[in-house]
Amino acid sequence: MRTTTIQFFIAFLFIITAICYAGWEREYNISYLDYGNCVIVTSTGEFVIAGTANIPGSTFDVLLIKTNEYGDTLWTKLYGGSRSDHGKYVIETADSGYLIVGDSKSFGGLWDLDDVYVVRTDVIGDTIWTRTFGEGGSNVDRGNAASLTSDGGYVVIGWSNFHTGGIYLIRLNDLGDSIWTRTFGASSEDQGNSVSETVGGGFIITGTGVGRYLIKTNGSGDTVWTKPYGGSSVKQTFDGGYIFCGGATGSFGDIDCCLLKTDIIGDSVWARTYGQTMNEYANSVIQLPDTGFVMVGIANLFGDDEDVYLIRTDLAGNLLWERKYGDFNNETGHSLAVTPDGGFIIVGTKEIISTGVKNVYLIKTDSMGYSSTYECEISRGWNLLSTPYIKPNAITDLYPVGYSPIYIWDKDSVDYVIVDTISAGTGFWIALGTDSLLQINGTTMASSIRDTLYPGWNLIGTIKERVHISNLVVMLAYIDMHAVFGWDPTTASYFEPDYLIPGKGYWVLVNDYGWFTIEP
Numbered sequence: 001m002r003t004t005t006i007q008f009f010i011a012f013l014f015i016i017t018a019i020c021y022a023g024w025e026r027e028y029n030i031s032y033l034d035y036g037n038c039v040i041v042t043s044t045g046e047f048v049i050a051g052t053a054n055i056p057g058s059t060f061d062v063l064l065i066k067t068n069e070y071g072d073t074l075w076t077k078l079y080g081g082s083r084s085d086h087g088k089y090v091i092e093t094a095d096s097g098y099l100i101v102g103d104s105k106s107f108g109g110l111w112d113l114d115d116v117y118v119v120r121t122d123v124i125g126d127t128i129w130t131r132t133f134g135e136g137g138s139n140v141d142r143g144n145a146a147s148l149t150s151d152g153g154y155v156v157i158g159w160s161n162f163h164t165g166g167i168y169l170i171r172l173n174d175l176g177d178s179i180w181t182r183t184f185g186a187s188s189e190d191q192g193n194s195v196s197e198t199v200g201g202g203f204i205i206t207g208t209g210v211g212r213y214l215i216k217t218n219g220s221g222d223t224v225w226t227k228p229y230g231g232s233s234v235k236q237t238f239d240g241g242y243i244f245c246g247g248a249t250g251s252f253g254d255i256d257c258c259l260l261k262t263d264i265i266g267d268s269v270w271a272r273t274y275g276q277t278m279n280e281y282a283n284s285v286i287q288l289p290d291t292g293f294v295m296v297g298i299a300n301l302f303g304d305d306e307d308v309y310l311i312r313t314d315l316a317g318n319l320l321w322e323r324k325y326g327d328f329n330n331e332t333g334h335s336l337a338v339t340p341d342g343g344f345i346i347v348g349t350k351e352i353i354s355t356g357v358k359n360v361y362l363i364k365t366d367s368m369g370y371s372s373t374y375e376c377e378i379s380r381g382w383n384l385l386s387t388p389y390i391k392p393n394a395i396t397d398l399y400p401v402g403y404s405p406i407y408i409w410d411k412d413s414v415d416y417v418i419v420d421t422i423s424a425g426t427g428f429w430i431a432l433g434t435d436s437l438l439q440i441n442g443t444t445m446a447s448s449i450r451d452t453l454y455p456g457w458n459l460i461g462t463i464k465e466r467v468h469i470s471n472l473v474v475m476l477a478y479i480d481m482h483a484v485f486g487w488d489p490t491t492a493s494y495f496e497p498d499y500l501i502p503g504k505g506y507w508v509l510v511n512d513y514g515w516f517t518i519e520p
Contacts, residue, residue: 023343023371025325025444026071027350028360030063030078031055036360038089038335039347043096045069045340049347050090050100051360053078062087062102062117063360064125069339071362077125081106085117089145094152097122101156103142107132116143116158116168118176131176135162135183143170147196147203153179155203159191167192167207169221182221186211194233199240206234206244214244214266227266231258233284238291240264245282245295248273257282257297257309259317272317275299280309284335291315296333296346299324307391308333308348308361310369323369324391325443329353331361342367365443374440374503382431384487384505386461389442392423404431409459425451427459427505440503448519458508462500463518469497473517474510482509 028034033054040048046068053063061080064087067073079085083105090100097120104117107130115134121127134141139162146156152174160168165185169192173179184192190209198204198216202224205215212230217223231246241263248258248271256275259282262268274280282297292314299309308325310333325331330351337345343366350361365371374388387393395406405418407429422428424446445464453474462472474481485494485507500506500518508516 023363023365023373024071025364025371026067026362028065028073028076028362029357030076030360032356033060033358034063034360035349035358036334036347036362037087039337039345039362040090040092041337041339041345042066042092046074047071047345047362048090048092048098049360049362050087050102051347051349052086052102059105060084060086062100062119064090064098064100064121065360066125067362071364075125077121079119079127079130080104080117083108083112086142088143091146091148091154093120093148095123097128098125099146099154101143101146101158103158104132108134108141114140114142116141116156116170118143118146118154118156118172120176129176131172131178133170133178133181135160135168135181141168142191144192145194149197150201155195155197157192157195157205157207161188164188166190166209167205167213167215169195169203169205169217171221180221182217184215184223184226185209185213193231194244196235198236204234204236204242206230206232206246208232208246212246214242214262216266225266227262227268229260229268231260232282232297233295235285235287237261237287241269242266243285243287243293245285245297247281250275255279255281257295257311259285259293259295259311259313261317270317272313272319274311274319274322282309282311283333286336286338288338292320293317294336294338294344296336296344296348298332306330306332308346308363310336310344310346310365312369321369323365323443325363325371326350327390327444327447333363339364344369368441369443370441371443372445373442381489382429383489384427384429384459385503386424386427386505387422387440387442388424388445388461388464388502389440390424390444390446391442392421393442394421395419404433406430409457411454411456411458414456424463425449425461427461427507429505448517450515450517453508453510453514453516455510455512458510460506460508460516462502462504462506463520464502465520466502467500467518467520469500471518471520472500472508473519474508475515475517482511484508 049065061078087102100119103114108115115132143158156170163183167184171179187210192207201219207213214227234244250256256273278300285295333348346363
């Protein structure tokens with residue numbers, strides 16, 4: 001490594017000595033097309049995911065994955081027959097087994113149409129029994145969600161286009177036998193999305209379609225009341241009312257995440273929307289022990305770079321924080337649960353845009369929604385750093401203990417400027433007046449970077465992995481990369497690096513406009 005001393009406004013030393021992680025993100029590739037639709041935390045602290053897998057040369061099968069607390073796969077199971085079968089929801093049963101709900105063509109009605117498909121397994125995912133349910137051989141019936149009942153049975157919600165009302169409720173005993181079925185709604189296009197047993201008996205249902213529905217039934221499935229609003233997920237709150245999430249039309253005509261709180265008889269107490277200029281939609285909501293709420297969904301819905309979107313609110317629905325997860329592909333969030341350490345587990349699907357491959361996407365966060373944390377022991381002074389996180393982060397999120405302003409190199413003014421947010425690909429300077437532990441919190445880390453270069457000096461960041469300098473590639477044939485320099489605070493000097501180190505920033509000198517890439 002060659003060292004070149006260049007004078008800079010450095011008065012102190014600032015040393016990174018360690019990097020560690022809190023939280024994690026995992027992908028599971030069983031087939032060409034894998035979908036993660038529901039995740040639960042088991043009674044022993046592991047995670048179970050329900051979804052769908054498309055085995056090459058075959059059709060879709062119901063997918064069940066069990067992992068340990070770190071996301072390492074313990075076992076994977078597939079269920080279904082010779083046609084397409086889908087897994088939508090999973091719950092843990094009283095004996096620590098699982099009940100999976102979805103739909104099946106393999107065991108469905110006439111003409112290759114779907115029936116509701118219920119699979120009961122033991123604790124290691126082996127099948128105990130399966131059931132299918134439908135309202136006629138020539139119609140479509142699908143299961144979307146389920147809940148345990150207080151007598152040890154189950155209730156399943158879904159869709160049937162056999163009736164005028166398409167919201168389809170099925171009550172089962174512990175052996176999977178149907179006790180009764182009910183339908184609700186005003187159109188065969190309406191479907192039930194979520195169901196829970198309520199305190200004191202009965203069920204709360206939410207559905208969407210031609211209309212929107214929040215429906216309270218008694219224990220026999222008879223309607224107690226119906227309200228003209230609904231969404232994708234509903235839960236009873238600690239005060240006896242209900243909370244549900246979904247989407248609503250925003251002020252600019254786009255779709256925003258919506259959260260609506262009702263009282264015990266379903267009358268609206270408050271409604272809130274969340275989101276920015278892109279389309280956002282919420283798929284799952286839960287109430288937390290501190291009486292706030294958290295929901296997960298999709299940001300930039302219908303766009304070229306969808307992201308998993310996590311929102312945390314207080315009891316009144318006021319936004320406390322929001323996080324996005326994902327790289328430059330399409331990631332969708334479908335389900336979440338609270339983990340034993342107070343964090344969150346989220347499942348969804350990642351689509352690799354360049355290939356069309358889809359993977360199950362599992363995210364573990366801490367209680368603030370961060371899926372990873374860089375921790376660095378530092379000494380007072382300046383250092384040239386970068387963040388490994390793809391999504392822009394507020395400086396107060398990256399450095400919550402209150403550091404000096406962060407300076408980046410502005411290519412237009414050819415000067416340093418103070419910024420409020422930072423993301424991967426950009427290098428920056430930061431100073432501290434005393435020794436401390438620098439904590440950089442964020443979500444998805446960059447495994448590759450592509451960013452713009454301007455003529456002259458550019459201050460860039462690198463990826464989450466240590467890579468050789470040859471992995472920094474300047475694009476376009478007529479651009480010449482004249483030099484790359486890192487900063488060594490121990491000697492207060494620049495050097496020409498052999499490797500690009502995660503968390504460090506670098507100067508790059510080029511002679512024209514273009515861009516650079518860094519990949520493992």
